[in-house]
Amino acid sequence: MVVKEFVQDSLAAGDDIPLVILTVQGAFDAAWWPAILKEIRECGSPKNLYKLTKNYFTERTAILATNSIRMEKELSK
Numbered sequence: 001m002v003v004k005e006f007v008q009d010s011l012a013a014g015d016d017i018p019l020v021i022l023t024v025q026g027a028f029d030a031a032w033w034p035a036i037l038k039e040i041r042e043c044g045s046p047k048n049l050y051k052l053t054k055n056y057f058t059e060r061t062a063i064l065a066t067n068s069i070r071m072e073k074e075l076s077k
Helices: 002-013 035-043 046-055
Strands: 062-065 070-074
Touching: 035 062
Parallel strands: none
Antiparallel strands: 062 070
């Protein structure tokens, strides 16, 4: 919400808007997903952000495949 307000205020004033985005591969791999969802819900984030994040965490699987072996596991964190 802070970023949104900053952008809106900057646009209204005709200012340039600096934006830096950091993407960390595997950032959610060690995090406990229910805790992330709880924080998103409780901090007053938009409902679509909660829904998008929940959908991202739903039915996630990891697959290990070699010439003779294929293993699949549902992920929960």
